Amino acid sequence: MTSNKTWFITGAGRGFGRIWAQAALERGDRVALTLRNPAQAADLVERFPDTALALKLDVTNRAEVFAAVATAHDHFGRLDVIVNNAGFGQMGAIEEVDEDSIRANFETNVFGTLSVIQAALPLLRAQGAGHIINLSSVAGIVAVPTAGIYEGAKFAVEGISEALAAEVAQFGVRVSIVEPSGYATEFLSAGSIGSAPAMTEYDALREELAASLGEGDLGDPAASAPAILALVDAEKPPLRLMLGNLLPFVKDVYAQRIATWEAWDHVALAAHGNTGSEA
Structure with a gap:
């Protein structure tokens, strides 16, 4: 399974969404690029007039999501790859982030993703094929201080996706x-990350975290395109695909989790209340 696929990509105006859309178009695939400002994709539509379609979409508007999915399907005749890429970050300790900012982050990262899935699934089921790709992050695997709201949203995407995979395989x-590591995309810009007013009580923690993370080795966003093409072309694509040098870090985190579960297993078994001694 290689090319001649039809994609529907949210957040296609910049970053991963733009890079993956361009890579798909350049190899001959058809792409519905959805974004808040379609003018950001005007150059791609001009280069690929027969295979690129730019649609205005705010994923927090559920009616708009269903209309965009239907328009893309009607235009191309089918949809093969649904990429839920739209999203933004939120920095701040849990105590610092106000309710409106919390809801806004979940509206885009979680409910926007759900709306796209629910709009596309009937079409994919009807054609008996399709591939839904949901963008999580290393923040959907491991949580660190002062990013808990964004991490909570990405943990939600992980759980929803895992259940969805089991539901729709049939x-x-x-x-x-x-699950990308840190990349040098526009995601790091002010327009893509919300920041809560800082409380001095958490300043020391922020400084400690910054010192432990250092400058970081940000990945090249362009290098991710072949990985995504390989993913959509795979006969048996994996449920999870990490992008970047994350495996050693994640293995260490999971080893620590297993060690804790094992150390407390006697408490867990006692909490079950059944000794297993009954005949």
Whole structure:
């Protein structure tokens, strides 16, 4: 399974969404690029007039999501790859972030993703095939201080996607969760990350975290395109695909979790209340 696929990509105006859309178009695929400002994709539509379609979409508007999915399907005749890429970060300790900012982050990262899935699934089921790719992050695997709201949203995407994969496999629909490490995309810009007013009580923690993370080794966003093409072309795509050098870190985190579970297993077993001594 290689090219001639039809994609529907949210957040396609910049970052991963733009890079993956361009890579798909350059190899001959068809792409519905959805974004808040379609003018950001005007150059791609001009380069690929027969295979690129730019649609205005705010994923927090559920009616708009269903209309965009239907328009893209009507335009191309089918949809093969659904990429839920739209999202933004939120920095701040849990105590610092106000309710409106919390809800806004979940509206885009979680409910926007859900709306796209629910709009596309009937079409994918009807054609007996399709691949839903949901963008998570290393923040959907491991939580660190002062990013808990964004991490909570990405943990939600992970759980939703895992359940979804088991539900829709029977229809020939596959689901993959993409978990990037840190990349030098526009995601790091002010327009892509909300920041809560800082409380001095958490300043020392922020400084400690910054010192432990250092400058970081940000990945090249362009290098991610071949990985995504390989994912959508795989006969048996994985449920999870990490992008970047995350495996050693994640293995260490999970080893620590298993060690804790094992150390407390006697308490867990006692909490079950059944000694197993009954005949």
